[in-house]
Each structure stands twice: as structure tokens, then as C-alpha cells.
Amino acid sequence: MAFSLEHSEALLERARALMPGGVNSPVRAFRAVEGHPPFISKARGPWLYDEDGHRYVDLVGTWGPAILGHAHPEVVAAVCAAAGRGTSFGAPTAAEVVMAEKIREFYPAMDMLRLVNSGTEACMSALRVARGATGRDAFVKFEGCYHGHADSFLVKAGSGAATFGEPDSAGVPADLAQHTVTLPYNDPDALAALFEARGHEIAAVILEPVTGNMGVIKPSEAFLDALRTLPKQHGALVIFDEVMTGFRVHRGGAQALFGFEPDLTCLGKVVGGGLPVGVYGGKAAYMQHVSPLGKVYQAGTLSGNPLATAAGIATLDLLTQDAFDRAAAAADAVTEGLRQVIAETKTTAVVEQVGTMLTLFFAAEAPKNFDEVAACDHARFGRFHRLMLEEGVYLPPSGYEACFLSAEHGPDEVNAIVDAARKALPASAG
Numbered sequence: 001m002a003f004s005l006e007h008s009e010a011l012l013e014r015a016r017a018l019m020p021g022g023v024n025s026p027v028r029a030f031r032a033v034e035g036h037p038p039f040i041s042k043a044r045g046p047w048l049y050d051e052d053g054h055r056y057v058d059l060v061g062t063w064g065p066a067i068l069g070h071a072h073p074e075v076v077a078a079v080c081a082a083a084g085r086g087t088s089f090g091a092p093t094a095a096e097v098v099m100a101e102k103i104r105e106f107y108p109a110m111d112m113l114r115l116v117n118s119g120t121e122a123c124m125s126a127l128r129v130a131r132g133a134t135g136r137d138a139f140v141k142f143e144g145c146y147h148g149h150a151d152s153f154l155v156k157a158g159s160g161a162a163t164f165g166e167p168d169s170a171g172v173p174a175d176l177a178q179h180t181v182t183l184p185y186n187d188p189d190a191l192a193a194l195f196e197a198r199g200h201e202i203a204a205v206i207l208e209p210v211t212g213n214m215g216v217i218k219p220s221e222a223f224l225d226a227l228r229t230l231p232k233q234h235g236a237l238v239i240f241d242e243v244m245t246g247f248r249v250h251r252g253g254a255q256a257l258f259g260f261e262p263d264l265t266c267l268g269k270v271v272g273g274g275l276p277v278g279v280y281g282g283k284a285a286y287m288q289h290v291s292p293l294g295k296v297y298q299a300g301t302l303s304g305n306p307l308a309t310a311a312g313i314a315t316l317d318l319l320t321q322d323a324f325d326r327a328a329a330a331a332d333a334v335t336e337g338l339r340q341v342i343a344e345t346k347t348t349a350v351v352e353q354v355g356t357m358l359t360l361f362f363a364a365e366a367p368k369n370f371d372e373v374a375a376c377d378h379a380r381f382g383r384f385h386r387l388m389l390e391e392g393v394y395l396p397p398s399g400y401e402a403c404f405l406s407a408e409h410g411p412d413e414v415n416a417i418v419d420a421a422r423k424a425l426p427a428s429a430g
């Protein structure tokens with residue numbers, strides 16, 4: 001029977017009258033790939049189910065959080081139990097303390113931290129701390145890195161902004177954007193030249209230490225070395241945005257993987273176990289600038305929310321080394337399988353992988369920066385995406401994103417992905 005999304009398409013039509021593009025986050029609209037998005041009705045383990053009765057092996061993992069698979073029974077039970085005690089108090093709770101202690105066990109560089117509601121809030125707040133602590137306005141971000149949708153970061157941004165060719169958003173005042181200095185990723189010479197010229201003005205350098213929001217790109221050793229030395233020499237902070245990489249490239253994030261101690265760290269996604277959570281924190285000397293200790297203001301009615309902390313605590317408890325290794329082994333197996341199919345089918349494509357994250361780029365070599373990602377064959381990715389969906393595999397609907405594996409992706413799911421790619425790769429040639 002032909003693949004049909006009749007119910008999803010009817011829902012999309014209704015949704016388009018209500019929400020821009022019919023969605024609450026742009027990439028979900030599937031504008032960068034062929035066809036329309038399936039509307040999801042439920043998810044279990046490594047599987048997604050849509051309103052039209054299809055089942056897909058999920059490689060999006062809710063864009064990162066679902067490292068234990070969807071609807072883990074112990075996480076669901078913890079959230080239900082918390083809901084029974086009350087969904088929000090706007091007052092301190094024991095669970096916030098427990099969660100903060102657990103996070104610090106994984107991220108010892110975070111002497112102090114704050115729980116917020118999203119990765120966007122985490123990055124926005126970390127930047128404010130850096131600016132407040134240094135008394136400087138300018139900061140460095142790298143082209144194609146995405147740090148959420150706060151105004152200062154929507155300059156040469158990745159993720160949906162790159163997907164739709166709008167890396168510089170309308171609505172961001174030029175007076176604010178002038179303080180965002182953008183440099184190419186993986187270019188230590190450009191960083192050195194910038195610090196040489198303007199080092200005294202720079203509050204912080206923020207980066208995705210392995211990128212996910214322009215697909216998976218690894219930082220070179222020379223780039224990491226430059227980040228270790230130059231900001232410190234000029235009194236600037238280094239902020240690791242580990243919203244995607246946290247608990248994903250290593251349980252301790254890229255900072256554990258690379259042995260790099262950032263001044264500030266941002267977390268999100270996995271740390272919230274599928275509920276809306278962000279975290280920012282770092283050295284006490286900087287975090288003591290946050291109100292009520294200091295003059296950097298940040299607050300939130302739902303920050304440290306009881307449902308979110310219940311999901312987060314349960315997830316961190318369940319994310320043992322064994323569970324992480326299962327997810328990483330699934331990513332290894334998918335990478336190896338896709339590379340074999342690429343070789344068999346003589347496709348011009350590469351797979352980059354770090355830990356539980358991977359991206360297939362339609363390029364001859366693994367991209368090292370945003371320009372090289374932009375030069376990939378995105379039209380072919382759009383066709384490949386649709387063919388994979390029809391074969392029962394749900395990929396991120398953009399060539400500027402990463403796939404996320406879970407501890408529940410076993411050999412059956414890996415084989416299903418590789419078998420689907422064996423059909424979809426040659427058929428996507430166009």
C-alpha cells in the first residue's frame with residue numbers, strides 16, 4: 001500500500017491556520033525536506049507512532065533528550081508521582097537540591113548552577129553572567145553554532161536558522177547584534193587574530209564543543225588548544241554550550257571527553273528527561289554574580305519545577321555507564337552500517353559520529369565548519385529524508401542537524417536503519 005499521511009496532512013492544514021507554518025518550532029514543518037510532517041501520537045523506546053498508523057525507528061530522540069528511549073517506565077512513574085504531589089510551587093524544593101547535586105557529580109566544573117526552563121534560557125543567562133562578571137559587552141560565537149533563540153545568539157546561527165537560510169534573524173536590533181562577533185568554527189588563527197585586535201573587549205567565547213546544530217562536527221586539537229589559552233590570557237570566559245553534547249558525547253559531556261574545564265556550562269535536553277529544563281553554572285567566582293548574591297538578574301516561575309526535576313533525577317539515575325554505552329554502541333553500529341552502504345552504493349557521503357550523536361553529510365569529506373556544511377548536497381538530503389521516512393526511519397528533517405541514538409536502539413532497529421538506507425541512498429541520487 002502507498003505511504004500516506006492523510007490524517008497528518010489534515011492536522012497540518014488546521015495547524016497552519018493557527019500557528020506559523022503549523023508548528024511550534026520551525027524545523028518541524030519539514031520545509032527543508034520533501035513531503036509533510038507526520039503528526040506524532042505516541043512514542044515508546046526507540047519507536048515513534050504517527051496519527052496515520054505508521055511506526056518509525058526514531059533517530060531524532062526529541063532532539064536529544066530521549067537517551068533512555070521514549071516513555072521509560074521509571075521516568076513516567078516519577079513524573080506521575082510528582083504530579084500527584086503538586087505540579088508547581090514557586091518555592092524551593094528538596095528535588096532541586098538533589099538534582100543540582102547529581103548534575104555536579106557529572107560536571108564537577110559547575111561549582112554552582114541554576115535550573116531554568118530551556119537551553120535558550122541557559123545560554124542567555126550564562127552570557128549575561130559573563131557580561132556582568134567582566135563588565136564587557138562583546139562576545140564570540142562561531143558560525144553555524146546555535147545557542148537558542150535569544151537575540152544576541154541569532155547572528156550566523158545554526159539549526160533552524162541555517163536550515164531556512166536565515167542565520168541572522170529579523171527583529172534583532174543592530175545595536176545588540178554588533179556585540180556578537182562571529183568567527184569560523186575550527187579556525188584557531190581567526191580566534192588568535194580577534195583576541196590580538198579586540199581581546200580586552202571580549203566577555204566570553206561560547207561554543208558547541210562538538211557541534212550538533214549544523215550536524216556533527218568535531219573540534220580540532222589546535223582549535224581546542226586556542227580555546228584553552230587565548231580567552232584566559234585576555235580575561236574572557238569560555239562557555240561550553242553542552243545543551244546537545246551534555247550526557248551525549250560522554251556522560252560528563254565534551255568537557256570530560258576533551259579534559260577541558262570551561263568557566264561556564266549550559267545544559268538542557270537529556271538533563272530534563274524530556275521535560276522542559278535548562279541548566280547553567282560554573283565557577284563560583286562567576287556564579288556569585290547571580291541575584292540574590294550579585295547584580296546579574298535571572299528568575300523564573302517554573303524554574304526547578306517539580307515535574308521537571310522528577311524526570312531529570314530519574315533520568316540521571318537511570319543513565320548508568322552501561323546505559324550510556326548501549327546508546328553509544330548503537331550509534332557505532334549505525335555509523336558503521338551507513339558507511340558500508342555508502343561504500344557499496346558508491347554514494348558521495350560521509351558519516352560523522354561522536355558518542356551517541358551522528359550526522360550523514362552528502363559531501364566527499366567530513367565538514368569542519370559551517371561553509372563546508374552549507375556546501376553539502378541538501379537537495380539530496382531532502383529526498384533521502386523522505387525515502388527513509390517511507391521506509392520507516394524518522395531522521396531529523398534538516399541536513400543541519402544531528403541524529404540521536406538511545407539505550408533502547410538494539411540490533412533490530414540498527415538493521416532496520418541500515419536496510420532502509422540501502423534502498424534510500426541510491427534512490428535519492430535524483
Ligand code: HOZ
Nearest residue numbers: 025027028063159160213
Ligand atoms: N532547533 C531544534 C534542534 N536543533 C529543534 C527543536 C524542535 O523543533 O523541537
